[in-house]
Amino acid sequence: MLRYLFGPGKREEHVRPRVVAAWDGAGPLSALQPPQLAGGWHDLRALTELLEQPVRAGFRPPAKPLWHTSIRTHPTDRILSDAQWAHIAGEIVAAIGLAPHGDPDAVRWVAVRHNDDHIHVVATLVRQDRRTVWPWQDKRKAQAACRDLEERFGLYRVARPGKGSRRWPSPAELNKAARLDAASSGARPGRRASRAGGRGAAPREVLRRRVREVAAIATDEADFFARLAHAGVRVKLRRSTRDPQQVTGYATGMDGHTTASGDTVFYGGGRLAPDLTLPQLRSRWTGTPPSTAGGNAARLAAMGNVPPDVARRAAETVRDAHEAMRAASSPAVASAIAYAAADLLTATAHAWEGRAGGPLSDAAEWFDRAAHDWHGRVPARRVSQAGQLRTMARLIAVMGAVSRDRDTLAALHLVFTLAALAESLADLREAQDRLHQARAARHAAGQLRQYQPPAGTAGARTPGMRAARPPVPDSPATDRRGQQR
Known part of the structure; x- marks a missing residue:
């Protein structure tokens, strides 16, 4: 030593x-x-x-x-x-x-x-x-x-152990990811792992991002598992020992991530993040009543049709949710709105940047840290604004990338509105003495204010165009993010 x-x-x-x-x-x-x-x-x-x-x-x-x-x-x-x-x-x-x-x-x-x-x-x-x-x-x-x-x-203060919205990869997982990446890229051992193909990131982190992106836009349990399959995620269901027809949990894995004997390494939802267990996801889908204002939009999202000016409508929804969060008398209601806003930002980042990621995806990661409650506790879900935000998340997922100047301006308005909501979330976390989450929210707000949407993105769909459901994901070879923070 x-x-x-x-x-x-x-x-x-x-x-x-x-x-x-x-x-x-x-x-x-x-x-x-x-x-x-x-x-x-x-x-x-x-x-x-x-x-x-x-x-x-x-x-x-x-x-x-x-x-x-x-x-x-x-x-x-x-x-x-x-x-x-x-x-x-x-x-x-x-x-x-x-x-x-x-x-x-x-x-x-x-x-x-x-x-x-x-x-x-x-x-x-x-x-x-x-x-x-x-x-x-x-x-x-x-x-x-x-x-x-x-x-x-007077140093940087971090969270107490066991707090947060994810399960971090172990050193063994990070070392294995680095070895696999070095072997696939031909780099010498000990060199910094390349991000090409996403292999520089631990599989647990890659799976957590993909599962959260799918959960943000899924409408029910069947839709969730179908979208995971289309996203290239291997799923293994856990069934009840008393009733084989009852699904009690699930685990996810990646092709190529195996044990020494060649078996796929699976991670249960709770090993990715406390709020990604099947019971927590079910409460996400059933706990919020459909709102009258978002009923038509929800049906359009389910059909794969995109109404015009989706980004503008989403910005208005975020502004109304922001006002409701600031006026909420209960921290649980404010947390529920922020929790749904994190889903909207995650869906927006995935729709506009794909698996390759970018500044909006990084901001979504920081917002996610600030929005989720400790130990995976799901905040109150019977909040109409939360239902409206998730409806807009599904519509944006169907819309895909922005393609016109008018869409670009609306997208900027949406991002800036989310930045204002992130600032209010930071104030809430500071009042709760959760300084690490307050810093994460302010960091997300700063990144959102500096964001420039990719106008004219190749392959962007025009609003009103019908999209297949679930959408076909980008090629895994484009995944370049996932550096451990």
């Missing part, structure tokens, strides 16, 4: 590695700093010996006595000093119980900094009184300490 931390790194990214903090009683940090040898290498023998002394003298030391973590600031944060990083490292090891403040017999540990934005903390699991320490819930405690340090130092 020390050889890696004081080495050049995998891509020569380690710059001036140095010890910035250590255990109580370690002495001056300059004495712990490994001397640099000819050729740039460091002599690590003395520091290694000091760290390993308690382990060798310990009573039944563990077979794996090393504990390691990295602590990183957000790219928008200021550069912290070595003294500030030392304080942060000390707070982390104290919070998890490895080296409590004022305990002279705690484990030995060091914090190594080799870049501006992060440090590594390395500790042994044997105390200096020869007893072994078994960290309990160290991840939870370390993250709780980080949330406190973010506020104390």
